[in-house]
Amino acid sequence: MTQLSVNINKFATLRNARGGDNPNVVQIAKDCERFGAQGITVHPRPDERHITRQDVYDLKDVVTTEFNIEGYPDDRFMKIIEEVRPVQATLVPDPPNVLTSNAGWDTINNEKMLSEIISQLQSWGVRTSIFIEPENKLMDGAKKCGTDRVELYTEMYASSYHKDKIKAIEAYKTSSEHANHIGLGLNAGHDLDLKNLNYLKQQIPYLEEVSIGHALVCDALYYGLENTIQMYLRELDV
Numbered sequence: 001m002t003q004l005s006v007n008i009n010k011f012a013t014l015r016n017a018r019g020g021d022n023p024n025v026v027q028i029a030k031d032c033e034r035f036g037a038q039g040i041t042v043h044p045r046p047d048e049r050h051i052t053r054q055d056v057y058d059l060k061d062v063v064t065t066e067f068n069i070e071g072y073p074d075d076r077f078m079k080i081i082e083e084v085r086p087v088q089a090t091l092v093p094d095p096p097n098v099l100t101s102n103a104g105w106d107t108i109n110n111e112k113m114l115s116e117i118i119s120q121l122q123s124w125g126v127r128t129s130i131f132i133e134p135e136n137k138l139m140d141g142a143k144k145c146g147t148d149r150v151e152l153y154t155e156m157y158a159s160s161y162h163k164d165k166i167k168a169i170e171a172y173k174t175s176s177e178h179a180n181h182i183g184l185g186l187n188a189g190h191d192l193d194l195k196n197l198n199y200l201k202q203q204i205p206y207l208e209e210v211s212i213g214h215a216l217v218c219d220a221l222y223y224g225l226e227n228t229i230q231m232y233l234r235e236l237d238v
């Protein structure tokens with residue numbers, strides 16, 4: 001079964017826009033879980049444009065499903081993970097000023113650094129996932145780094161899905177079959193939405209987790225949060 005982890009970054013964007021506490025991200029997380037989300041994902045970026053470091057600590061004792069914290073593994077991020085001990089940490093190669101995550105790891109040229117970070121995270125009992133583009137050689141590199149899972153960076157799939165979904169899924173099918181073959185757990189995320197999610201799930205049946213934020217929050221403006229989460233769960237129930 002593919003679990004839905006709701007990324008609540010953009011609820012924090014809305015809260016920060018007015019400097020108050022509305023919407024309250026702790027209540028949002030609790031409600032997402034009550035409405036059926038099987039995980040909560042946050043990405044506490046260094047500039048705190050949305051999720052703050054304090055949000056992560058506030059969520060620590062509230063999230064009862066799988067807590068997934070994403071970020072670049074600098075000292076700040078590693079201290080948060082050490083103190084919060086989420087179920088999963090997802091490593092992304094984002095520089096501080098990037099608009100949004102826009103690349104996966106070069107697991108070959110970063111093998112030493114990633115291996116050390118992954119080993120440290122696992123020693124804290126945290127499951128590891130690394131953000132990756134759909135290429136077999138990068139999957140092999142990820143396996144050598146010792147990570148538990150990889151997260152397929154699905155922006156390229158999402159951006160070409162409407163033009164030609166068979167072509168769009170090709171690289172993802174090949175690389176995820178390879179990942180599955182070499183024993184890597186498989187997550188996916190970025191730009192997934194109500195239109196492209198079901199086909200991804202059909203074509204990659206062993207996906208363990210999808211993390212979805214931006215489109216889901218936008219959909220919730222029209223359909224309401226409970227309805228929207230149920231709609232996404234139905235797209236995964238194939």
Ligand SMILES: CC(=O)[C@@H](O)[C@H](O)COP(=O)(O)O
Pocket residue numbers: 007009010042043045070092099100101131189190211213
């Ligand atoms: C890693 C990834 O693809 C997303 O989870 C990312 O966290 C989105 O970041 P923003 O919400 O800041 O666009």
Ligand SMILES: NCC(=O)COP(=O)(O)O
Pocket residue numbers: 007041070151188189190191192211212213214215
């Ligand atoms: N890892 C992907 C994620 O958490 C959310 O990405 P998006 O749905 O906001 O693009």
